[in-house]
Amino acid sequence: MTGNIMIVGVGGQGTLLASKLLGHVLLEQGYDVKVSEVHGMSQRGGSVVTYVRYGEKVASPVIDRGEADFIVSFELLEAARWLPYLKPQGQIVTSTQRLEPMPVITGAAEYPDRLVEKLRAAGAKVDALDCLALAERAGSAKAVNIVLMGRLSHYFGMDESLWLSAIEQVVPPKFLELNKRAFALGKNA
Amino acid sequence: MRQLMLGNAAVARGMYEAGCAIISSYPGTPSTEITEEAAKYSEIYCEWAPNEKVALEVAHGATLAGRRAGCAMKHVGLNVAADPLFTISYQGVNAGLVICVADDPGMHSSQNEQDSRHYAAAAKVPMLEPADSEEARVFAKRAFELSERFNTPVFLKMCTRVAHAQSVVEPGERTVPAQAPYVKDPTKVMMTVNSRNAHARVERRTLELIEYAETCDLNRVEMGDTKLGIITSSTSYQYAREVFGPGASILKLGLVWPLPEKLILDFAAKVDRLIVLEELDPVIEGHCKKLGLQVSGKDLFPICGEFSQNLVRECVGLDTPRFLTIPDPIPPRPPVMCAGCPHRGIFYILNKLHCMVYGDIGCYTLGALAPLNAMDLNVCMGASCSGLHGFNLAMGRAGESRSVGVIGDSTFIHSGMTGICDIAYNQTNSTVIILDNSITGMTGHQQNPTTGKNLRGEPAGKVDLEALCRALGFERVTVVDPYDLAAVERVVREELAADAPSIIISRRPCVMIKGTVHKPPITADTDRCVGCEMCMQIGCPAISVENGTVRIDPTLCVGCGVCAQMCDMGVLDGGAK
Structure with a gap:
């Protein structure tokens, strides 16, 4: 069986570090792992998605509609955008942050209201938390990605030390303690 | 490891x-x-x-x-x-x-x-x-x-x-x-008899490569159930494995030109039905058909776009997984020009002056999106210069007085130079704007010959754009700061009116270059805001209007001050002018 995790957000939010961390942890567990992302144009504040797949042998590098076990989202609208990619019994872990896209800023479109409720009404399990506030509590607004990974880890049976050693490998030493705090705040939220 | x-x-x-x-x-x-x-x-x-x-x-x-x-x-x-x-x-x-x-x-x-x-x-x-x-x-x-x-x-x-x-x-x-030692070899000069001999050698080489393709381990057969055989390569191989599982029969090609013949015919003979799974054009499929094989390919799968496992499932009539939706329309989130992007001021003025804008390849293609809407055309690297010359040849003064080419510094060096050479040599009164942001932006900040640094960031040779344009025959070369909207408007008007070809160099480093020192974010004096939304016309992601009042996102704003120049009420004066 292949496990499928999507990490979604807005270009510039730090989704790449989150997928790097997750990739490390899964590889360390002995899985075959594939992590896919699109570079280039979408980095400029557009909608971004990273696919993380793991299992005994992973074939396709991408996750398709109805296949994701988890969607980890940095932003509410992005969680809603990628909802069709979730398995009907899948889990969304999302920050409650709202970032308005340009069509909303210019008034050409509306940002849907009550998104968490609507995602739940559609049948998704939704774990929504204010990751920005938790990241700031840990010491930096930029640690949202690690807060989210901490929250995701809550759903896996893996040993916490695996996550912490992966954090040591992907973040610079001077930010290590901050990121460990962010991870714990997310996990225990 | x-x-x-x-x-x-x-x-x-x-x-x-x-x-x-x-x-x-x-x-x-x-x-x-x-x-x-x-x-x-x-x-x-x-x-x-x-x-x-x-x-x-x-x-x-x-x-x-x-x-x-x-x-x-x-x-x-x-x-x-x-x-x-x-x-x-x-x-x-x-x-x-x-x-x-x-x-x-x-x-x-x-x-x-x-x-x-x-x-x-x-x-x-x-x-x-x-x-x-x-x-x-x-x-x-x-x-x-x-x-x-x-x-x-x-x-x-x-x-x-x-x-x-x-x-x-x-x-x-x-x-x-x-x-390997270099030895002078007269047959290496590609002319007349040497080229004829070389072509014959290439044809012999191709036959040898086909022979190699028949048995090399770059191509491999993975036999399983023989009801269906799939010939595929690259990422399509992964989709085939995902959809048809480990028991499917697959001929996976790693050498995709030249293609083997016997290997394919042998594989085809072992299976009841043959399909070719390949993205874009039917290259392998065409080869199979030339070999006289009955094969499905583009009759099932699209030529346009990339594949995925669900696309393959749908095309062969298999079920796709059930999925959830919400009824609300989800607004798109297109990429945007960064807050403080130096291109913004140029595109705002070009849109204001109703210019015909021949764009090029780079971040600045985003100038085509609302609310700037300041791009009419683009084709390929450098076409903004040569294409504009052709446009103006056909349009005459009516084109020259309102059309501009817009090209980044790296793209200009890539293939804009030859285009403006044509403008200067054959004399249309065309106006080309070089957006010199001191970096190759879109691909993730690479150095180029105008930045004075090499790939490793060490000091290197540096093209002097003004001197280059003058040397190519332009007498009118003006440098303007794109953060100064009044200056941009004045210069664009002057150069469009001029009776000579002109180059405008819009010079400001990309705000994303590491080490760039930014001004403090603009602070909005919201008491004075009347909600006119003039500041919204520049499409800056740091600016929004909430309950009729402007709001500046201090985490995005770099204090470029372009918005302050849009505001007649003095709401946004707390930054650089």
């Missing part, structure tokens, strides 16, 4: 292990990281060339001198490098030459989705196509060996989903072959 590696990084690793000494490239998504990752190995000399033609000629020159060399480019870059490609195929190499080319099915970051395999066939150059990172590493090494064995350049073809996917790699050691 097994590790996760980006496909492009694995190509770089393979080139490193093969003892590659020199890489010359022009950046282009999804190929850029090949050269950036290779540059992390101090043993490989890596450079950014002005364009792909130059890059290929540099790499080929290095192989003539006896060292293994390579270049990397995106699919449309290969169009630029096509001229040397066809004759290098004739002339051959003196050490391995590998040309990495990355296609972009689905056009995530490209203006077309051409299929590079046609170049392999047209130039008669063998092409290897890996399906994951480990194959990318191994195939890069094999490509050098093939290049030397068959005296030919060799393509290593990537696509977005292989280039930008990380998968598990087991790196090997680097082995450096001895430098």
